[in-house]
Structure formats: C-alpha cells, structure tokens
C-alpha cells in the first residue's frame with residue numbers, strides 16, 4: 001500500500017508478487033458503506049495492465065518453481081497458506097466489515113471458515129489420481145490430467161473474500177495460476193490476501209490482482225487469450241457478456257450468477273421456526289446474497305400467522321454501523337444499491353394487491369443518514385406475475401406468497417428465470433426428498449439455509465449460471481485430460497498386410 005494521501009490509503013495493482021503502479025493515474029474511490037467515507041483509493045487497470053498481469057500468471061504457470069512442484073509439496077504450501085490466513089483473521093474481519101458493511105459477527109462467522117477451503121483442496125491435490133481405462137483390445141489406456149493454465153476470476157461485492165477463496169483454493173491446489181479482478185466496491189481484502197500469500201512463500205505471479213471497473217478491466221481480462229478458465233461470480237448480465245468473450249477463446253467457464261431462492265413452507269412445520277429461518281434466509285448480509293431466501297411460499301393454513309410474525313421479526317432487527325457487535329443489519333454496499341432496493345419498494349407498492357407489511361424505508365435514525373441503509377422489508381400477497389416475485393432485488397427485501405397444494409408450491413418455486421437454490425421447511429421426511437428432487441436449481445436446503453461447505457457442490461442452473469464450485473467437481477474442472485493409448489501387442493505391425501487389424505478398426 002502506498003501513502004499517496006496521508007489520510008486515505010492508495011493501492012496499486014498486485015502483479016508478479018508485488019504492488020506495482022498502473023499505466024494510468026486514474027483512481028477509484030472505495031467507500032465505507034456505513035458512513036459514506038472514502039476508505040481507500042485503487043487503481044483502474046487498463047488493457048495493458050491486464051495483459052501484464054496475465055503474462056505474469058502465464059510465466060508463473062510455466063516456471064519450474066511452480067510447474068514442477070509435486071502435488072504433495074504444493075499441498076503442504078497450500079496448508080501453510082491456510083495457517084497464515086487463519087493467523088490474520090482478525091485483520092480480515094475488520095477490513096471486510098469496513099469495506100462491504102456486513103455486520104462484524106456475520107463476517108466473522110463466514111470468514112473463519114475460509115482457511116478450510118484451502119485445506120480441503122490441498123487434500124484433493126494429494127488424493128488426485130489419474131485413471132486407467134478398460135478399453136477394448138490389447139491396450140493400456142490411461143489419462144494424464146494437467147492444470148489448464150491461467151484462471152481469470154472476477155468477483156462481486158457481497159462476500160468478497162469468501163467468493164474469491166471458493167475459486168482461488170482449487171485454482172492453486174490444482175497447479176493453475178490466477179488473475180483476480182475483485183469488485184470495484186470491495187477490493188481490499190483480496191489485495192491484502194495476495195500480499196499475505198506471497199509473504200508466506202507463494203511464488204510471484206501465481207496470484208495477481210487487477211483492480212478496476214467491469215466494462216473496462218473486467219472485459220480486458222475475460223477476453224484475454226491467455227485466460228484458460230474464466231470464473232465469474234456476479235449478476236446474470238455480467239455473466240452473459242463475459243461468458244461470450246471468454247467463450248470466443250474457448251476458455252473453460254464457471255459462472256455463479258444471480259438467484260431468487262424460493263422457500264417452501266409447509267403446514268407441518270413450526271411457524272415460529274419458519275419465521276426465524278425466513279429472517280435468517282432473507283436478511284443476513286443485508287439480503288445481498290445470491291442464495292437469499294427472497295421468495296417465501298407459504299401454505300394457506302399458516303399464511304396469516306407467518307406474515308404477521310415475519311413482519312414483527314423484521315421490525316426488531318437492529319440496524320446500525322456493522323462494526324458494533326450488537327448490530328444485526330448493516331448497510332447495503334452503495335448508494336446505487338440502496339436506490340435500487342427503494343425502487344423495488346416503489347414497484348412493489350404499485351403492483352396489484354401486493355401489501356407492504358414491514359420496512360420499505362431508509363431508517364429514520366439521523367446518525368445513519370450518510371450510510372446506505374434500508375429497513376428490512378416484507379411484502380405479502382405477492383403473486384408469480386409480479387416483478388418483485390421474478391426479479392432479483394439484492395437487498396433486505398422478501399416477498400411472501402400463498403399456496404394451497406404441494407403441486408402449486410413446486411410450480412411457483414420453479415416459475416423463475418433463476419435456478420440457484422431452493423429451501424424446504426417441513427417435518428415430513430418423504431415430502432422433503434420428493435420436493436427437493438423436483439426443484440429446478442443447483443442447491444437445496446431442508447430446514448436450513450445458506451449452509452456452504454468446501455466439499456459440497458455449489459452452483460446453479462438456468463440464468464443462475466453454469467459449472468460448480470466447491471467439492472471434487474470444482475477441483476476437477478481445473479484440468480485438461482490427456483488420454484494415453486499404449487499398444488501392448490508385441491506382434492509386428494503392418495497396416496497394409498494385416499487384414500485382421502483393419503477389420504478390428506471397423
């Protein structure tokens with residue numbers, strides 16, 4: 001970090017193991033969303049800067065130091081990085097909370113689990129085996145899997161470190177190298193982790209960070225021919241644009257995009273518990289979570305009680321500066337995001353018969369006026385054709401809808417362009433499995449929400465993206481498979497004389 005201004009830290013780019021200046025002097029403000037203050041300034045990387053970072057990652061990928069490191073040695077290094085990360089958790093909680101506004105308790109709970117993502121993938125690096133394939137004829141066929149190369153990784157503002165780590169851990173463990181483009185709103189913990197890892201022994205160029213805006217820096221990275229795998233976590237639009245750019249170079253892709261998670265609440269489930277889960281599902285991270293339970297679909301026999309209790313619960317959530325441990329809901333990330341949520345409140349109020357039963361405003365507390373706060377908001381009587389049922393709001397905003405039959409609940413849940421996650425509240429085990437199988441999405445929670453594990457596949461279908469993070473599937477997506485076919489037959493070979501051989505081919 002350079003001290004361009006005595007009060008506001010300035011960050012250059014992180015390329016080849018060190019902080020370097022960008023080609024242009026253009027700087028972007030990074031704000032504290034709870035106060036509106038400028039927390040830091042970052043560089044705006046140009047095409048030339050991105051090219052430099054990708055070349056550095058490409059050279060590091062080929063360098064003996066990294067390319068010929070054995071899986072076991074790499075796994076040891078990754079475990080060491082996990083330990084170093086763990087030793088700096090306090091610093092990371094503080095920086096992340098200041099930068100994205102998530103309450104410090106939630107940030108602590110989330111980030112504390114991240115070192116294990118490295119440990120899990122270090123284990124996969126050791127356990128990884130190539131295959132021997134039973135093919136027809138007297139042949140030995142085996143595979144050699146080699147890491148794909150440079151991974152371009154573009155991350156969103158909502159859980160900057162967690163989402164970056166979900167991809168970074170398998171990238172490093174597989175032997176790939178990377179250029180990360182964090183959200184322009186929340187780049188600070190990513191820059192800090194890159195420096196920590198190099199200090200801990202990660203070879204220069206293996207983990208580079210370029211900061212800047214999506215349509216410039218992000219576009220340059222997605223379209224760079226040196227990128228062998230493109231990972232974007234963000235909105236569906238950014239996924240579509242960058243997917244086409246990376247696809248033009250035939251790069252592998254994983255896209256983790258938007259969502260509108262349906263939560264099916266059946267009448268055999270305790271209403272108070274369903275309300276507690278609804279608040280947890282919808283309001284943590286100020287609702288800025290791709291898998292937030294933004295559509296509560298509730299059986300008609302418990303509907304009125306559920307709506308009344310959820311509205312009450314929403315009104316009791318303590319809003320304030322997220323650094324205060326007693327605060328339960330911080331701001332959304334930016335003034336833009338705050339205005340977007342308020343715009344959806346306006347849309348909801350205009351939609352036929354939707355009923356605002358809690359929130360919908362900026363909190364009255366004058367001490368919060370400079371931050372980007374929105375009250376936890378609940379709309380009832382929402383039906384599938386309404387925009388607030390169909391569109392991702394990305395704020396503390398939940399809709400409640402009514403159903404009569406299980407069939408109707410499933411149809412409502414699947415009536416969405418998104419397919420990231422779904423949740424079911426029931427004490428009927430048979431129903432839980434039956435409904436889980438029919439939800440069109442990549443993740444289902446039964447009587448839970450948000451749970452993420454480094455070993456459990458994570459990702460969506462439809463407009464929620466393609467590919468999976470976490471688990472063995474994500475690790476395996478970092479390799480090219482080479483098939484080696486060895487003829488074991490010792491008899492001399494002459495294609496033009498040996499008719500039996502020719503017959504075998506046909």
Ligand SMILES: NC(=O)c1ccc[n+]([C@@H]2O[C@H](COP(=O)([O-])OP(=O)(O)OC[C@H]3O[C@@H](n4cnc5c(N)ncnc54)[C@H](O)[C@@H]3O)[C@@H](O)[C@H]2O)c1
Nearest residue numbers: 155156157182183214218219234235238256257258259290
């Ligand atoms: N599926 C998941 O696991 C998951 C997790 C978290 C967030 N999300 C989604 O992320 C979105 C919120 O995050 P956001 O507002 O930061 O998303 P965003 O799409 O605006 O930005 C994500 C990243 O892409 C870059 N970007 C944006 N437009 C681009 C363009 N035209 N070309 C190249 N790069 C571009 C941004 O700079 C940022 O780094 C929500 O839709 C949310 O559902 C998905």
Ligand SMILES: O=S(=O)(O)c1ccc(CO)cc1
Nearest residue numbers: 110159289290291450451452
């Ligand atoms: O760790 S949690 O805060 O529960 C969490 C938040 C978001 C996501 C996915 O974006 C997963 C887990």
